Amino acid sequence: MAHIECSGIVKSYGAHPVIDGLNLMIPDHEFVVFLGPSGCGKSTMLRMIAGLEEVTAGRISIGGADVTNRHPGQRGVAMVFQSYALYPHMTVADNITFGLRRAGVPGPEIDRRLGEVARMLGLEPMLNRKPKAMSGGQQQRVAMARAMIKTPKVFLFDEPLSNLDAKLREKLRTEIRKMHNSLKTTTIFVTHDQLEAMTIADRIVLMRAGAIEQQGTPDEIFDRPATRFVADFIGSPSMNFRLGRIERGAAVAGSVRIPLPPGRFAVAEGQEVELGLRPTRMERVSPGAEGAITGRVSLIENMGAEGQIIAEVDGADMSFVTRDFRGLSIGDPVSFALSPDHLHIFDRATGRSCLA
Amino acid sequence: MVPLILRILARLALGLLVLIALAPILWTALGAFKELRDIVTPVPKLFFTPTLDNFATILGNPTIRDGLVNSVLVVAASVGIGALLGIPAAHTLARHMRRRGDDIQFFVLSLRFMPPVAIAIPFIVIYLDLGIYDSLGGLILVYLVTTISTMIWLATPAFERVPPEIEEAAAMEGCSEAEVFWRISLPVAAPSLFGALVFTFVLVWNELLLALTLAAQNATLPVVAASITSLGKEVPWGVINAATVVLVLPPLFFIGLLMGLINSMIRSGGRTKG
């Protein structure tokens, strides 16, 4: 078990830096998710911590020991790959025990630990199979067992669920989180799926173009996004944005006028801003209520318990989610309002949140 | 019903084609056990009293025996060294030289564009100067050009098909680069490398021109087989047939040996009991 410290990490391929001066501190026992769009450098960062990629500059330490120049096998970390990366010429049992056998751990000890992880991951009936004869989910379980049996100080996952179908992804996600709850091993989990990140993380590190855009608990990231980019990336359906300005204690964008709760924002009168309204934080109200937004229904998406209404407001689409959608049909006028504590305002020039 | 008939017909047609393709070889193999008068009869004989005289002649003839020994030595050495140097080189090309890889691949391939004659004549001069003309070492040396380049050319794609993550996973378990190569990459790529080895082997086992020009006393089997017709006034058909069989057997034996080796290599990646 160990904390991880990355300071001043730079990674360049040729002249162009992919990671540019990244600092990150991960406390012991934490489950951290690197989240961000594809190509933002999540895998690169993870692979540098694993030792599979050299750093161009900066230091990485694990459990207080500087591992920057250590071989991947000497860092006390174990990794699970998106493509499973099982050894195709070995049986499941041999795959899992390869590292221990290599390290010369005595046979009875290996058998005991193999039995343990196989039981935990439900692999007992297939220990003598070859990876080729297994489904993706089973293969990924084997890869997890191979990582666990080493009892590493740190687990690294690089999009381990991306090759699986939705149902299996959910199931394995739960299992990974449960495994962490019982083992408490420091874990870094890379994904581009914001829902996966929200559900599994203690803390999310949201990356953009090789830098950390924001880090915090899923609640912090969801409710207090530091930038427009974060607000846009997190949440499904995604946030509605409107260009507007601050006028007499309210945020105004066309016909939308939302009074500012006192003390929530640091904004100046007349400031050019962008409003952010989360679809899930809005609800239908009677027309003419305080802060009501009125539009015409242009599409209704039935999601079972709730429905997403897409309404045309000032000539542009705005979506919100409500349980009370069954009476509506396309073309109907509809009024809805944001609960006042969930307005987001971003500076138009910098994209930074104006939350005080 | 109809598909079954079609399938049987297809099998028959296939069998016929195989028979036509193999007929000359089978006839040769049969001829190797015949006496000369059984061979030169106007009506081909399918039933005859088999004799081992032809093989006795072959193996009793010092020229042919030496040719066989020379061939085995030269081919074993050149293929062995070619694989020893070429396979690790191919792995390095596949892993570390992705961008330059195509150029190097083409260069290696281009070595094979040249007609052997173009190499042979300068080599005679050079070898005479160096004093290695008509030596097995000299022959091995010139064959290495073929074997190393062919091995690299065929083995690089084999290693490219090994997913890099597998090697990385092994590195994460503490394996050094050499260990990763030996315990992971090589066994995983082995089935494809097998083809490369066989192809290389056949290439040099059958090589005639360079062997003919660069060696006189130390002739290899193809050279001896080519000159066998001058053994006597009568063309010794039986002996020629037996020589052909002797020429064909070692590659078959070699392929069998290699298959066994690869099977054991694939298994040795697993648990070693006891």
Ligand SMILES: Nc1ncnc2c1ncn2[C@@H]1O[C@H](COP(=O)(O)OP(=O)(O)O)[C@@H](O)[C@H]1O
């Ligand atoms: N070996 C490489 N050579 C050149 N560029 C690379 C290499 N690996 C990654 N990159 C670049 O680095 C950036 C980050 O890649 P990566 O870390 O894989 O992104 P992510 O995992 O977040 O999708 C990408 O723009 C990618 O093109």
Ligand SMILES: [Mg+2]
């Ligand atoms: Mg990635």
